[in-house]
């Protein structure tokens with residue numbers, strides 16, 4: 001289909017000088033079902049054992065991808081002239097001792113007795129007065145600051161979990177999607193920057209009930225037996241945290257706020273209603289002492305990056321990134337989670353696009369801007385490879401024209417009647433109803449880029465612009481999200497969830513290769529247009545965009 005239109009466009013352009021906005025991307029039809037399926041049957045084979053972060057199998061997968069980039073003649077775009085960008089993932093185990101004492105509530109408490117240490121906490125002790133600081137959020141993009149420029153030097157801060165407007169679709173904090181500003185480690189760093197000696201988190205009690213059983217809450221944060229897969233954060237995020245952090249019960253928080261003349265519920269409501277942040281509220285008589293001992297462990301992650309350099313001296317410093325993640329969920333006993341759709345499909349899709357560019361260069365057709373092929377690691381652990389890239393970008397983010405993310409592009413979305421929690425927020429729908437469709441997420445953040453995808457869609461695909469403000473939190477569930485948070489127009493090509501999502505049934509034989517091939521060709525065409533275009537797509541930054 002693309003070849004026919006591409007030929008038509010060339011003829012039309014030559015004869016009529018009108019009609020076609022886009023030029024067919026060179027070698028678009030070199031992206032074929034058989035190439036994509038050959039690659040995917042290898043990447044999602046049982047021998048790859050679910051490509052868990054830190055495993056020998058994902059090392060094999062990333063080396064296979066780097067070898068392919070090399071064979072194609074693409075330039076390395078990783079660290080020190082290599083195809084790799086290495087980064088540290090941190091995980092945590094509880095050491096001893098750990099003690100919390102809250103003035104007015106008697107004894108020094110062990111974890112589980114109304115509190116638990118937070119995993120990123122520094123291993124240290126602190127003692128001092130306590131102040132209340134609303135949600136503890138600092139979000140300059142919204143002009144929002146719960147500290148209102150007041151420092152909390154030498155004090156603990158007590159803050160609420162989550163964010164204002166959690167169930168409000170029109171909340172400036174990303175509607176019903178969880179905003180980045182509400183992450184606990186970001187709150188801890190903000191408190192530390194304002195001089196706090198420690199941070200205590202408590203439930204946002206005006207929104208949801210208190211944790212019932214603190215022994216159980218503690219045990220689920222710090223299980224006796226190791227988890228099948230540990231919970232990770234980026235080492236680069238937590239290495240700067242030097243203060244102790246704990247989650248405490250509503251009961252203990254009530255003791256702390258009692259001298260203020262308000263209940264925790266009243267302070268929570270006031271925090272909810274403070275449009276630009278609550279400001280620091282003194283809590284007369286409130287003191288705490290906290291000792292936390294957490295051991296930090298490290299696992300290495302590895303992104304794989306290659307590039308084609310642009311031909312235009314004025315534009316070659318600008319880059320278009322096409323990315324997917326190659327890690328998945330490993331194994332559970334004898335059960336392998338093959339991750340063919342998630343995200344073997346996107347990974348082989350990026351390799352297919354890379355192959356088309358490699359042929360174009362051989363034929364002397366180099367794009368004006370540079371194009372980066374990025375295969376992220378540790379997406380399933382919290383988008384950590386992509387987050388690391390945005391923290392230590394190999395090309396300036398200001399010069400990054402767009403990020404096209406491919407994650408799960410191989411199936412027809414299917415939401416069953418009895419789907420329950422894992423399909424939360426998504427309407428029931430059949431695979432047949434999505435048999436020619438792909439979702440495009442991020443469309444509301446960058447209507448320019450969404451429009452470019454629509455214009456490039458000569459492949460007969462039904463593009464469903466949806467889920468940007470959905471309680472499934474899908475918008476923040478793949479690798480375009482860190483780019484959106486860092487000012488880069490980014491979209492996610494995603495054929496949607498299905499009953500095999502994150503299960504043993506996510507196998508390569510269940511992939512819809514014909515549709516997937518058209519999606520990869522659409523990504524290739526869109527990337528080519530972005531690399532050639534005279535203008536760049538814009539991003540509607542948080543706080544400036546219209547509500548949807």
Ligand SMILES: [Zn+2]
Pocket residue numbers: 325342343379407408478
């Ligand atoms: Zn994924």
